[in-house]
Amino acid sequence: MIVVLENKFQIDLSKPIDISIPLTNTDENPIAWYIEKPVIEPVVFDDWIGKVSEGKSSTNFNNIFFNPHGHGTHTECLGHITNDFYSINQSLKQFFFTAKLITVEPEKIEGDFVITKKQISKALNSSNFSKTEAIIIRTLPNQKDKKSRKYSNTNPPYLSEEAAVFIRESEIQHLLIDLPSVDREHDEGKLVAHKAFWNVKDTHNLNEDARFEATITEMIYVPDEIEDGNYLLNIQIVSFENDASPSKPILYALETFDK
Template sequence: MLATIQHKNQAIEVDLSKPIDISIPLTNTDENPIAWYIEKPVIEPVIFGDWIGKVSEGRSSTNFNNIFFNPHGHGTHTECLGHITREFYSINQSLKQFFFLAELVSIQPELQGEDLVITKSQIEKGLNGKNPEAIVIRTLPNRNAKLSKKYSNTNPPYLKEDAALFIRESGIQHLLIDLPSVDKEYDEGKLLAHKAFWNVNDVTVLNADARLESTITEMIFVPNEAEDGSYLLNLQIASFENDASPSKPVLYNLRFLNAK
């Protein structure tokens, strides 16, 4: 199904029939990816005495599960600047629009000392002069192991501070990446990339131009079949009044038509 939308005086044709889901499913198995030193999610039926909320147990007409998970450590999630501020801000109040023009870029992190990092020059090269509303970063090599990787104590790649600053100064509002964090796993709480992207210098008193409506989405997985380039991004969250929510970002192929 093809749809035509108008965006900033530019007509765009979008193929809605072939969504590219770049989220990772949340399961209660050992295949679930995990970060930040926690255990796997728990999905289990409610039990009231002899009653079990599971149809296959023969004691209920419905499946009735409790789910215990952490959005930051258990899979694809979208967070707002409330993730790092003393004052409470929720992703549900921060993200009010859900469709954005996005640029998918593939980057192989560079070795600097003992760390693998994504640099400003790599981001600049990947964008190639474009100024999308969202950037989707796929790190290379892009193996299926990301779908079930245990990241704790592995020092995953991360964004250098100047790379995050360049993304902000490029006017990009939404940053999506296939890593558990844009920052170094052990960084003494500095959170340099988070702060640079959201323009937060002091977590107790926000700058007047702190980016309240900007989001970071981590632990995505972009299939190899998706080529680098421009897409329409649908960024959907659950309506949690929390700094972060599990999310389902979906990309759609598009074609730019003649400008009006």
């Protein structure tokens, strides 16, 4: 199926570009935040096992135990950091967005690797869209082991508070990144980038201009062959009433055409 965007781009929906990391119960699954790998196993009742290959069941019938924040690609709403409960299923009501993919190499600042406002500003400067609704950040080096990396206690790169403020002030609603968090791993609970992006000043008493519809998607993977530039983005989530859900962000390439 071919669709038209802004009366100047055509999109082939039969050619999706999946930038999510699948969730598995193997050692290949990425892990963050000091937890173990996911568990996917058949239900067992006495001598009955919910697994066809075991000869005890006509169906495969698995339980799955995982954490959306620590076990792969996930999309979260501001309920991730607030005292009151807010659900990603209630926050994310639209699923297609204009998006810009950028690649940055975090700068070494006081021993950490940080994505700065200057880098984001420079990368966003050129866009054919009247408005970019989402930003997708691919970091360098872009090794394939991002798909299976064990991030706990490694101090991964993160987004500076100023960069997060700039993204918010650029009216970008959806931030996607190939790191386990937009914030520093050990930051004493400050979460300055999360708060800056969602415009949350007090997590116990939200200000009226907090960004309830904005989302952050972490732990994506964008292969090198996918070029920087403008895309149509589809964010797919599970209908969990939770602050976050495992997600499947999909990009669609844009082709200009003559009317």
